[in-house]
Amino acid sequence: MSRPVRVRFAPSPTGYLHVGGARTALYNFLYAKNRGGKFILRIEDTDLERSTEEAMHMQIGDLKWLGLNWDEGVNPETLEDMGDKGPYRQSQRLEIYKEYAEKLIASGTAYYCFMTDEEIDKQREELKAAGKPPQVQSPYRDMDPAESKKKLDSGESAVVRFKVPKDKSEFVLKDLVRGEVKFPSDMVGDFVLIRSNGMPVYNFCCAIDDALMEISHVFRAEEHLSNTLRQMMVYEALGLEVPEFGHLSIILGADKQKLSKRHGATSCNQYRELGYLPEAMNNFIALMGWSHPEGKEVMTSEEMQKAFSTDRLNPASAVFDEVKLKWMNASHLRELDHAELWSRVKPFLDEAGLELPEDPQWQDRALSVFKTSMETLADAVELFRPISAKNYKVDDTAADALSWDSSKAVIEKWKSLVAAAAEDYLSEEQFVEAQNAVKTECGVKGKHLFMPIRVAVIGKPQGAELKHLVPLMKKDLLIERAQLALNQ
């Protein structure tokens, strides 16, 4: 009961980290932090068909991006073992699984099964047709070990199956999020422990690893709920200590189906590319299935760590709402100090080829002007593009403002006033002065005044306040643009 808290995230490296996986990782991380425990990263790469080294890098990269740093497991830089309960990649633990499988065989709770795929398929069909649960019923279940040894030696391939107790007993799981869950033992058939190629199967290595790595709590997705029965059987047969489990709800798409590729962006990496902040991602994901005791919504990781507890975990599935994610991203965006925000925005600006001043003070001012209209980092591109030294063009939406009788005169006057300025940049006051001068000189006011000027400055009839925008732009640039607007 008073075991030290050790939790783990155990992805199988088959692609980028999915938002569902990210939430699982996050909850484990938060729990470890909250309880002063250890967070461990284990790689479940026993499926040779689907696991790749590249995907492992992707998963690790995504976890790092989210800031879910682990204390033990695969080292994020060197990929070597970090901690004394390794190896942390299942593909490197094969001997261990083999040893335990042999123990089970020796004790009669597991056996070699020589059924072929065809035989199993056929049996499944028949059972289904008969309205029975499609569980394998292996004729090798009670074969004399000596005889199976002989078959094995003669080169026949076999899997190792767990011998599920035939006496109908009940397994009770005290789930941290679902309460008491009871499983009849005949809910599952004799499941595979070791594949014929020698690789262990999830339910086997997961149980062994969690026990050997002294994992105290397992938070994982709900689809593993019925796997827990199998794992409990393995624990029991081997006399290993069972961790506590918490089965998290599934994350759904807008159509209430399990979130998948066809719902659009579902991996953390995609959200990173779209300009989402890891802070916002964590915060948003945390709130799909957990809530702060005081109902706080926008939180830092530290706040979440402090407040996290399993009794506020919600068993019902949640729909992933990108609109709210956006709002949350905007909230976090505005909390960042400008030096930090600039460093996040910079890659997006560079990517778009924008040419902007290097001066931190300029960047600071620019961000105060633009950040209230940014929801994602990527939004900065269109916001900064109009004041970038490159890429100026008069937008189609500006045609109206340019068509008024007085517009040409307004822009001419504006241009001459800018040209008369002494410094490289106009101050806010100078801009207001100039605008007033245009007003009296040309005899226009209201939108006939500021719309043409706005177009002469940014090429569009709408945007941030001119008195904030103009001081961000070099005098020469303003003149050049006024001319371009006149040429329209």
Next chain:
RNA sequence: GUUCCCUUCGUCUAGAGGCCCAGGACAUCGCCCUUUCACGGCGAAGACACGGGUUCGACUCCCGUAGGGAACGCCA
């Protein structure tokens, strides 16, 4: 088919028998701020899946029904 899980505003959720003719957030719609756009402020509309119990009293407990999901793999 069998077993298991889930079900409060459109969405994320609060609610652990009277505090709830159900609270917050996003979205929506108004108004205010604003010589544009955002930000911000204020306000409106909007839900206990259904049916039975238990109880003086049920969103909260029990049982059904319906709907959704998961598992029954040499995937995890």
